[in-house]
Amino acid sequence: xxxxxxxxxxxxxxxxxxxxxxxxxxxxxxxxxxxxxxxxxxxxxxxxxxxxxxxxxxxxxxxxxxxxxxxxxxxxxxxxxxxxxxxxxxxxxxxxxxxxxxxxxxxxxxxxxx
Amino acid sequence: xxxxxxxxxxxxxxxxxxxxxxxxxxxxxxxxxxxxxxxxxxxxxxxxxxxxxxxxxxxxxxxxxxxxxxxxxxxxxxxxxxxxxxxxxxxxxxxxxxxxxxxxxxxxxxxxxxx
Numbered sequence: 001x002x003x004x005x006x007x008x009x010x011x012x013x014x015x016x017x018x019x020x021x022x023x024x025x026x027x028x029x030x031x032x033x034x035x036x037x038x039x040x041x042x043x044x045x046x047x048x049x050x051x052x053x054x055x056x057x058x059x060x061x062x063x064x065x066x067x068x069x070x071x072x073x074x075x076x077x078x079x080x081x082x083x084x085x086x087x088x089x090x091x092x093x094x095x096x097x098x099x100x101x102x103x104x105x106x107x108x109x110x111x112x113x114x
Numbered sequence: 115x116x117x118x119x120x121x122x123x124x125x126x127x128x129x130x131x132x133x134x135x136x137x138x139x140x141x142x143x144x145x146x147x148x149x150x151x152x153x154x155x156x157x158x159x160x161x162x163x164x165x166x167x168x169x170x171x172x173x174x175x176x177x178x179x180x181x182x183x184x185x186x187x188x189x190x191x192x193x194x195x196x197x198x199x200x201x202x203x204x205x206x207x208x209x210x211x212x213x214x215x216x217x218x219x220x221x222x223x224x225x226x227x228x229x
Contacts, residue, residue: 004157033217035219041221042203042219042220042221042222043158043203043219045217045219056216091157091158093157102148102160102163103148103158103160103205103217104160105157105158105159106157107155107156107157108155108156108157
């Protein structure tokens with residue numbers, strides 16, 4: 001596609017359930033990032049992929065959070081045993097190169113944990 | 115610790131007026147500085163990217179300045195429009211040893227333009 005696509009756009013789940021969020025980056029972009037944005041707050045870095053590898057996972061808040069990327073394309077962010085504090089917008093971005101190139105963001109997946 | 119601080123936290127201006135948003139950073143070594151616009155409920159969109167050697171860069175009614183010596187940047191919006199109402203985020207890229215960059219995000223300035 002022409003831009004970064006994320007799904008679902010909205011997800012409501014019950015505490016304790018697992019959720020999967022998907023990101024389709026711009027074709028050919030080797031760098032892919034996941035960020036979390038709580039209501040009224042700034043973006044928190046979660047994880048960075050270069051190709052299918054994740055050289056920087058330093059932002060993942062707990063072992064309930066994991067992510068993978070396949071085919072140097074689609075990435076999935078998985079949150080296990082969701083908690084209410086996981087409620088946020090999860091943004092994905094891609095770039096042709098880490099940090100130096102322009103970052104293109106998706107519209108985000110809004111997660112609400114009841 | 116690398117930090118990016120933005121001011122003011124929020125701002126309300128009348129349509130047609132100008133405004134200036136500030137960004138101070140401590141990121142080192144510096145690689146580039148970007149300004150993003152984030153409309154409510156949307157993903158951020160890039161406005162400008164400036165490297166060390168660039169002092170100013172414009173994108174329509176948006177003009178960003180950079181003083182790498184004082185580690186300050188500003189975003190000036192001219193003749194504001196209602197559609198400028200958004201959060202404006204300053205992002206600084208740190209050059210990493212061995213190549214690559216790491217981004218540090220400010221918390222943004224929430225701008226509201228009113229009639």
